[in-house]
Amino acid sequence: MRFVSTRGGVAATSLDAALAAGLAPDGGLYVPESVPVADVAAVGAPLAQTAAVLLAPYFAQSRLHEQLDDICRIAFDFPAPLRPLASTEAYLLELFHGPTAAFKDYAARFLAECLARLRDPAAPATTILVATSGDTGAAVGAAFHRRPGFNVAILYPQGRVSPRQAHGLECFGDNVRAYRVAGTFDDCQRLVKQALTDEALRARVALGSANSISLGRLLPQAAYYAQAALQFHAAHGERLNFIVPTGNLGNALAGWLARRMGLPIGDIVLASNANDVLPRYFAGADYAPHPTVATLANAMDVGAPSNFERLRWWHPDDAALRAALRADSVDDAQIRDTIRTAPQRHGVVPCPHTAVGLRALERLRDAGDARPWAVVATAHAAKFDSIVEPLVGHAVAPPPALADWLARPAHGQSLAADYDALRAALLRPSP
Ligand SMILES: *Cc1c(COP(=O)(O)O)cnc(C)c1O
Numbered sequence: 001m002r003f004v005s006t007r008g009g010v011a012a013t014s015l016d017a018a019l020a021a022g023l024a025p026d027g028g029l030y031v032p033e034s035v036p037v038a039d040v041a042a043v044g045a046p047l048a049q050t051a052a053v054l055l056a057p058y059f060a061q062s063r064l065h066e067q068l069d070d071i072c073r074i075a076f077d078f079p080a081p082l083r084p085l086a087s088t089e090a091y092l093l094e095l096f097h098g099p100t101a102a103f104k105d106y107a108a109r110f111l112a113e114c115l116a117r118l119r120d121p122a123a124p125a126t127t128i129l130v131a132t133s134g135d136t137g138a139a140v141g142a143a144f145h146r147r148p149g150f151n152v153a154i155l156y157p158q159g160r161v162s163p164r165q166a167h168g169l170e171c172f173g174d175n176v177r178a179y180r181v182a183g184t185f186d187d188c189q190r191l192v193k194q195a196l197t198d199e200a201l202r203a204r205v206a207l208g209s210a211n212s213i214s215l216g217r218l219l220p221q222a223a224y225y226a227q228a229a230l231q232f233h234a235a236h237g238e239r240l241n242f243i244v245p246t247g248n249l250g251n252a253l254a255g256w257l258a259r260r261m262g263l264p265i266g267d268i269v270l271a272s273n274a275n276d277v278l279p280r281y282f283a284g285a286d287y288a289p290h291p292t293v294a295t296l297a298n299a300m301d302v303g304a305p306s307n308f309e310r311l312r313w314w315h316p317d318d319a320a321l322r323a324a325l326r327a328d329s330v331d332d333a334q335i336r337d338t339i340r341t342a343p344q345r346h347g348v349v350p351c352p353h354t355a356v357g358l359r360a361l362e363r364l365r366d367a368g369d370a371r372p373w374a375v376v377a378t379a380h381a382a383k384f385d386s387i388v389e390p391l392v393g394h395a396v397a398p399p400p401a402l403a404d405w406l407a408r409p410a411h412g413q414s415l416a417a418d419y420d421a422l423r424a425a426l427l428r429p430s431p
Contacts, residue, residue: 086347183417221254
């Protein structure tokens, strides 16, 4: 299996080169030359085994081929249960049982495991740069924490993440540094991009990225869709449909990929917050990225979803693309209302992102859709305590793994939203 760029400007390359590069040299995103059909009969019960079977064709020529089972066993060592909701024929696919209580743990741990095994042990340490509006930074920090050969620099916008999220970004220490940037998430992203393209800096420090455009983050996410759909199909003889709270489209695209690989997945609905570039496109408008709007579901505050470029590459025709997926948009007032009513209506306390998905489910039901749906629960409500607790009227305890991290002291440093400041910070010797 070889990998090509969505922009067609570079030769097909190996998985290992694509993983190491992140972004293709022509600025495009790497995609597999073709999508293999999964060996569904070989897929087993533990999530790690599903992942290994599903990913094997992509790793056929990789140096990591023989190690794929081990990589999956380490990365997928916490479950992704499909929990029935109080309403009939609806489920929550709970992806928040990892160390930082969000779905990004699966892919961050998988990518970290791959990069660690691909790196030359004699090379100087690589600093992984990550701009985050909350969950990515924590997942990447946890995945690389105390990993030999790697440092992590997390940049997050000061005052724009919940206090508990901020603590979750600053709790690592050791080889993981967290910078509170006096600016917006877009400033953080701009600073990271500037560093990654600064050749003079890169001659002095080895830099890497772990953002959501990496193939090493996209591919492994197909595993939990496969697992849930197969489990549901075995029990009910029917395809399971998914509603995916969506920002950069990485998670939902992995669901689409699982369906394309032959898994029994029905419709996929992209549930956006007020950043509604995808719902507008799927309703027939031109694709028109816009500046990001801040919402309660902050990990989905994306005005230009990066993985749209991959979707487009797979569906050059707009009509075909619009037939492949559906999309819906939910505003902050509706998010609040859904969080407030979810305990009664669905029997769960959702995070603001999951609430976007639940609202999309309620609309489908109101429109008479009686099919089985799984709403993807992308994070645990306790991560967003300052939003959720006043709405449901009681405290929401963090899951044990997150509680362990939160018990550690914070080690953040403040940073001006200024490239010279970042550059100087990156040139300071690591601990
Ligand atoms: C990152 C994130 C999303 C959005 O996922 P994409 O892959 O960017 O579409 C949704 N919910 C939570 C909690 C997240 O952390």
